[in-house]
Amino acid sequence: MRLAITHETRYRYSPSVQIAQHVAHLQPANTPCQTVLSHWLQIEPEAEVRHHIDAFFNHRAYWALTKPHDGLMVRAHSELDTAVIESGTSSQSWESVREHFRYRGGRPGDVQSGFAFGSHHAPVHEAFLAYAQRSFTPGRPLMHAAQELTARMHRDFRYETASTDINTPALQALHDKRGVCQDFAHILLACLRSLGLPARYVSGYLLTQPPPGQARLVGSDASHAWASVYLPELASHACQGWLDLDPTNNRTGLASPGEDYVRLAVGRDFADVSPLRGVLQGGGSHTLAVAVTVTPLDA
Template identity: 35%
Template structure:
């Protein structure tokens, strides 16, 4: 399946910004089943310096600097790419590694891959492990339960018990607060799942990208359509990172478009940087269009 994604980000300031330096995570990355065919990024005003790069996690990055006064900054990204369908549902019945066995493999860490994966069992900027989070996940991740089945059960648990509410949280809302209030958005549900999984000693990472939906006649559209989206992945030896979407209660397939991954949202913020001046307030407008081509 081939897709076109256009993502427009606009910042409006109440006073001129005299200088800005930025790094963007806006370009979809190549994965085992996703291949970028072409990509274009345009910044207005025109930067005096811009370059492509790659971060610690292998995500494509775009650095730029604007050194002329401006009250509006616009970043217009257009990408074409191809996604191959995977039989993700078949993995549940074919892989029987239990939670206890995975914990034991992580303790021994007998391969370089397992030693690197242990980074995703630790705390990060937006995720802190706790007993309360471990207790919430423990009934799904019992010692003798296969990890994949436990992850799917936990994904369903979050989907059933939490309410999608864009007004309930902010980017920095702690996972324990989300757990208490049972409300949030896709980013919150991804952070919550990761925090719970790490709290029971298993590796989980944050996935950022887009969600394309074409619902069958008579069915409702998936939450998060035509917007940035977030979900999580858990590491399984022999399979690698297997993805789950608690916002929509499914295992991502060809409709999930990966932009970047990391320990949490802070590692893959769409745009981050430094501005000089710009007044005491700013507004942000984001437009995302995902189309099959």
């Protein structure tokens, strides 16, 4: 599937910002399930943008604005080909994966070990462990248990726009059984890590379908988030060991939940892959408007 994505962010400041530095994760990477055909980034006020690869192999852009400005516009546009990779399965039990990542002196570590620890937005806690254990029964294959946990979250939780924000703790969202995709990804991460399993946060986009008889609206889509769990048994598979899990839509798949998904960046949680963040000197209040458009080009 060929997709075009435009992600536009606009800030208005009052009073003006004097100096600012910004970091963005807005360029998709080439993965086993997607090939980036083109990408460009437009910024107003104009700035010199520098690019590099971060610790999680994401594309990161950064720039500085050294003159007073009362607004900021960042527009990222990407075109990609997406696909699903060959099927695969794993019978590896979740306990054996947990033991694989348990620290033992003198034994070589696994490069994915960092994803087994709690993080700010996805902490290890007994409440997450209790919720997850119903799916993770003794001896059960990790792949099957993770897929069932994803489906159970989809049944148990209610998607409710504006019911949470980035400062809402995952424990509160777990208790309330409501939130948005970001909350569900953090809860799933916390459940997996509380079991001692490595899991990572995935930011990206999902092609949505307009209601029957209605046209696709420009700017009406949104960023999406999901999680993935690591299966050492599949490290040499095309998925590189990662099983993607989207509890918002109850979709799972190796390396991607489907060809209608685009992966933007991966990290320990949202804090590692925020699409846009900055440090400002001056300013006061601000308004924010975000518009995302995902368009199929081969329809």
